[in-house]
Amino acid sequence: MIAERLEKATPENWMFPPEEGWTADQVEDLELPFDWELVDGVVVVRGRTVPWHNYVRRRIERHLEDALREPYDVLSEQCVLIDKYNPPVPDIVVYDKRGIDLFEAKYIPVEKAVLIVEVVSPGSRQDDRVRKPAMYAAAGVPYYWRVERGEDNLPEVHEYWLHRERGEYIPCPERPCHVGKLETDRPFPVAIDLTALLKL
Known part of the structure; x- marks a missing residue:
């Protein structure tokens, strides 16, 4: 459980947050091919702006x-x-x-x-x-x-x-x-x- 809580979000695992959700520190280095935001510990795709x-x-x-x-x-x-x-x-x-x-x-x-x-x-x-x-x-x-x-x-x-x-x-x-x-x-x-x- 501790190891799970300490892991970093990656392009391979970001869609599977820990039970408590990702934290800001865990996603700070996450690079994805779209704009996103952390909402209640879940990585959420942001709408494209015009x-x-x-x-x-x-x-x-x-x-x-x-x-x-x-x-x-x-x-x-x-x-x-x-x-x-x-x-x-x-x-x-x-x-x-x-x-x-x-x-x-x-x-x-x-x-x-x-x-x-x-x-x-x-x-x-x-x-x-x-x-x-x-x-x-x-x-x-x-x-x-x-x-x-x-x-x-x-x-x-x-x-x-x-x-x-x-x-x-x-x-x-x-x-x-x-x-x-x-x-x-x-x-x-x-x-x-x-x-x-x-x-x-």
Whole structure:
């Protein structure tokens, strides 16, 4: 049982997790010919993203980076360690960089995350709308943005704040859905012209 618990996931055995599930350390070196994520100790194939998704993610990350205030930093496609069985890879994470060694860190600890942004794509609708926000809220991440593709193909940003007593997200009271322009002061002031986001 101990040997089973200590083994590493490989391209040959990843689909047969130990009884308790794989841990983040056991899959950290796993290389597979597709994008994947560890969910409750099980390796799960991630839906393929489209250029719209990737372009929007990159542009929002750039705007957040331009608006950063100390002590925050921003990364895209970076594991956030919820627990050893759940290191999700959000599209964008804004985090408190204090105490994190850039050269040694494998993950962003969830207690350091202050804002997580997920850009919804056809293969991630259920995850981005239901599973992941519930998981991030339960872990105490203060703010969550869900970016949807509007009917005009422009991004719409749904802004959520953590209701700490209930342990779940509630829509931002002032403006739950940003269309045309995103303006918020949480976790720091940022303004994004959503109508110009896709201009080449």
